[in-house]
Amino acid sequence: MDAHEEIDQFVETNARGWRSTTHLGREGHKVVTVTHPSRADWxxxxxDVSPLVARALEPDIND
Known part of the structure; x- marks a missing residue:
């Protein structure tokens, strides 16, 4: 996917503070990397990574 440009993130507001991210690829594909649900209670x-995922699914205003 060649998605190297980080465009969004979510940092847990608990003691772990784990990060989930969205990256953008050269062809406009978005790749969302989140904590596995067996490790984090979404x-x-x-x-809850839902807002990060929802933002990634929103259409770009330039489309």
Whole structure:
């Protein structure tokens, strides 16, 4: 995907503070890397990556 440009991130607001990221590829593809749900409880607002994923799915204003 050649997605090296970080365009968004989410940092857990708990003691772990793990980061999840969105990267943009040369052809406009977005790659979202999140904490595996076996390691983070996505139902907990402190670790919920849903807003990051939702932002990645939004259409670009330039499209």
């Amino acid at each position: 139902r907990n607002p402190a670790a």
